[in-house]
Amino acid sequence: MIFPTLNFLLFFLVVCPIAWALAITRAHTLHKLAIIGASYFFYAFWNWKLAFLLFGSVALNFAAGRLIDRTRGTPWCKRVVILAVILNLSLLGFFKYYGWFIESLDELLRALGMERELPFLEIVLPVGISFFTFQGISYIVDLYRGDLDRSRPLIDVMFFISFFPHLVAGPIVRAAAFLPQLETPPSPNRVFVGLGLILIMWGVFKKAIVANYLAVSLVDKAFFDPTAYGAVDLLFAVYAYAVQIYCDFSAYSDIAIGVAALLGYRFQRNFNQPYRAETLADFWRRWHMSLSSWLRDYLYIPLGGNRGGELKTYRNLLLTMVLGGIWHGAAWKFLIWGALHGGFLALERAIGFGRDSARWPTWRRALAVLLIFHFVCFCWIFFRAENLARVWEMLAGFGDWSRPTTLLTPFLLALIAFGMAIQFTPPDTLQRTDRLYHRLPNWAVGVLIGVSLLVIEAIGGDGAAPFIYFQF
Amino acid sequence: MSTTDDLAPGTIELETDMRPQRLWVLPPIMAIALAMLLVFNSQGLAKWSRDLPPSTFNLHVADAAGWWHELMVKLGPAKAFEALRDAIGVELK
Incomplete structure (x- = not known):
């Protein structure tokens, strides 16, 4: 189900x-x-x-x-x-x-x-x-x-x-x-109905529209046979996958948190606009937060964390991320994905990248966001590709700028742009939406939800693809 | 991996600055949304019921859903939703 x-x-x-x-x-x-x-x-x-x-x-x-x-x-x-x-x-x-x-x-x-x-x-x-x-x-x-x-x-x-x-x-x-x-039953007088409904609707939209369209129309085709497409299609397929996996996985978390809220229970936040991260450490504070904090508390810190000197800290970072990679499956591609993240985290720490990011001017922050986003996208190629042969085909395809684009459409481009734009909305967008929700009478909320679901159904079409993280 | 300690378990509370309500606001909201889906997307219900595993009970469910869908087509809302779906589908694909 x-x-x-x-x-x-x-x-x-x-x-x-x-x-x-x-x-x-x-x-x-x-x-x-x-x-x-x-x-x-x-x-x-x-x-x-x-x-x-x-x-x-x-x-x-x-x-x-x-x-x-x-x-x-x-x-x-x-x-x-x-x-x-x-x-x-x-x-x-x-x-x-x-x-x-x-x-x-x-x-x-x-x-x-x-x-x-x-x-x-x-x-x-x-x-x-x-x-x-x-x-x-x-x-x-x-x-x-x-x-x-x-x-x-x-x-x-x-x-x-x-x-x-x-x-x-x-x-x-x-x-x-x-x-x-x-320890006590949930109280019917204190239910976060607004939070639950907003997160559920937002999750359904991200999954049924953004993630599904990008997967079916661009990502799956490009990653299935990268040799059939040119650099532009492949490049945007990688961007699309970055948006797809975010919208797919964060959608599941949003719906889960929303459903739990409607039953009177609280979960912690799992995603916090990860593609606006200025450093890779910052990315991991924003992406799949419940896993990254789990790995930190139950693996990185027991390994010694940053208590045994610089070299041991790098080793622990690398080991934690490699194990985090293999957690996704027994395959070299996941191991490399983890090693890339672990290696970059160690490098960031070694050179002190982002240590003074609070004092960075806007242009430098923008540059850092672009750098980190592209590094994460590069790693996603390993994560998404069927095997390492496909990875090399993708990477080789980035050199072929002679072919016309056959996959990318204005609609898909708009979905990618949307997926990126939501990374940069004000951090209190959820609270603002909740305030708007409370201004509406109940019947209007019901109508709004009904209309939204009908529009999502009309756009999204038949069926629901399984969530990416079900396989892990 | 984050080496700072700002993600201690349970500290990332989504409920901060959100307003809780009494449970009683939920049933009317869900009833209205559900009614709209049943009326306008009766085809989805009929399709779902046809995909149920075969059994006597599910046969009755499929019959009832089919009857409801035909009624909604006759009365108009199901047709309106199909028109919306076609319009958006053509626009996007």
Whole structure:
């Protein structure tokens, strides 16, 4: 079940009133059970067997949480945390990397003339496994560090890990930020309806119009066979992909945050106009913020962060970003994507780039934004291309300026321009929109939403493509 | 990777300067938006119902959705939406 579909709308129209009716009548446990049941239904819609895997992950982290409470203050506590993290990562690693590992081993053995019968398995990558695994790790590590005062009952751990708005593609909600929200039922007198509706509508627009059109009409074609197109088409295909992945992924986050808000729960922001970043470090403070802060707190800092001198800081940056790259999939292209980002972050730090950016004149800031945007776009080529051969074809194609443009149309150019323009709107645009929303009577908001959905439906056409981040 | 500490968990609150409301404002908003979709985009409902897995219950759902769509075509709103879709589609593609 994906967000901007009639299936999800009907699902939400059933779940929302039931969840609120139980919250209002102070049947808190039933309220949680209703949302957990809905979340498992939502997940089982893809493949019901995988719901058991989700429950297995919950059970593992719940048990680890209880053991951490019991062993606190003893050396066993740390061992429990390490074991639980290893088990979580093993689960993720098996589903994500087993096939790649066996294939690589098979190739290696063939090359060495030592062919063997290897246990090849048809493994379906469970949707959202990276996200719920990371949340499980967040629960046990937050508990160990004392960010959470005590382990939580099974029902709360189930709710936290399985809550359907963030279940399959984030944002990665942190245990210390979310679990305290489960201590009392959400209040019907304090619901961020405006925030929820604005984010949902904005997300649906970005996904159904901007991301889908750019994907189907430009990006997919150019990346499928870069040799068929000239430099202008390929260059704009890369810009289009930068806009597409932003509009696709941030749309999912916006809708998730909006849906959670309508159910009375708060998630943290996941994107903050990333293409206006003046440094790469700034970009990572604005892009997929819940993942970058997760990697920082649970990987970069435990590796030593910037505490062991300059060289170790560069190593940690590189390692964190390479692992962040491989998190997206077992492929060289993701490893290179991560290494490029890690290397540039280390370089930025080494030369002190952007350290005094607050004092930069406007022209220098504009230049820095252009530089960072183009570096990010260059890295996106590795991220999007099917394999490294396609990457080289894309890069070679940038030299061919003789061919006419066949893919780029004024409409697609307008969508790319729009995708870039929204990076530079005032930072309080959401608050301004909320103030406008509050000036309208309820019936006018209903009509406005109805008209907007009809226009999006008319422009967007049939069907909804899956979100890019479902595959991770 | 950011090395500064301005992204501590839960500190990036989207709700800052946003105004909460009572839950009761939500049902009328959703009812109006939904009614507009049902009236103008009855074709979408009919198409969705035809794609449901085959079962006796879903057959009834598909019949009801088909009947509703025919009614909306007769009364006009479904035709108006199709005209809008065609106009925008031709303009963009």
